[in-house]
């Protein structure tokens with residue numbers, strides 16, 4: 001969908017922002033660009049919609065060289081989301097979202113109806129559409145920014161640190177929302193971040209850059225974590241690289257056994273067989289919390305829970321939260337090792 005072929009960008013002051021970049025960003029997938037500050041991520045992103053033009057090399061979107069296209073037309077067909085949401089302060093949220101449909105010549109009523117639909121898509125209430133941007137929280141403003149970028153239903157979405165200015169809890173929520181939206185919409189997304197955890201969560205592929213605009217490695221998250229190309233990439237991925245890989249492995253295929261009954265510790269269940277807590281026969285000892293896991297939860301979540309659990313057992317539940325069985329700490333360890341071995345072989 002988006003192809004960079006030997007792309008170089010040198011600014012008039014002599015700074016090389018992007019050095020000989022060849023990279024393919026597949027249609028319907030999320031490509032995350034990561035790397036330390038000043039390594040050329042934003043410049044790479046902005047060359048896609050011609051906010052910056054390359055010094056040499058070719059960039060194609062949908063097979064067409066971007067330099068052969070009118071910059072304004074191109075920008076209208078590519079959604080763009082930035083960190084400070086970039087909303088117009090004196091327009092209501094609804095009118096902010098309707099900006100591009102209006103520019104594209106949709107009538108005011110149709111543009112507003114589309115904007116109202118998008119408010120709901122990004123998880124905001126109809127009432128928030130009547131407010132002004134400063135009357136929303138930072139996280140809500142980012143949602144409006146995403147809705148506005150989606151308004152013209154562009155096939156390509158460029159996102160430059162879109163969730164950088166919100167707290168970690170809201171950030172996780174916004175990431176979840178983006179993953180949910182992406183399942184429905186399958187846009188070609190290019191996403192810039194400093195945060196490797198965000199990259200691992202969101203990326204179908206991750207491109208790691210180092211200073212001077214050099215692409216060091218581009219691979220799927222599991223390939224990257226299992227086989228970093230060099231020490232720079234390994235350092236960038238951090239000391240918890242092994243654990244991060246476990247965050248990508250779902251629990252689905254990991255065996256479970258019946259929950260123990262009659263031992264020192266057992267699971268207290270409610271009437272719908274949903275785990276409430278661990279309780280013990282020993283008098284005087286408090287109940288301990290349980291965090292039941294579903295098949296879609298990760299091996300990393302299971303490892304965490306097995307360490308906290310008084311029995312080393314993790315409670316497994318179905319989609320309704322009812323207990324289906326337990327998995328032991330040993331079983332989880334064994335599969336954690338296996339996940340690493342498999343990722344190394346696959347890459």
Ligand SMILES: Nc1ncnc2c1ncn2[C@@H]1O[C@H](COP(=O)(O)OP(=O)(O)OP(=O)(O)O)[C@@H](O)[C@H]1O
Pocket residue numbers: 011012013015016017035036037038039040041042043044194
């Ligand atoms: N218009 C410009 N003129 C001159 N140099 C520029 C210009 N824009 C960016 N640069 C330089 O190009 C290099 C790459 O900048 P860029 O913004 O692409 O990096 P980045 O990886 O997105 O950084 P950050 O993570 O801090 O946003 C930096 O050294 C920057 O100072």
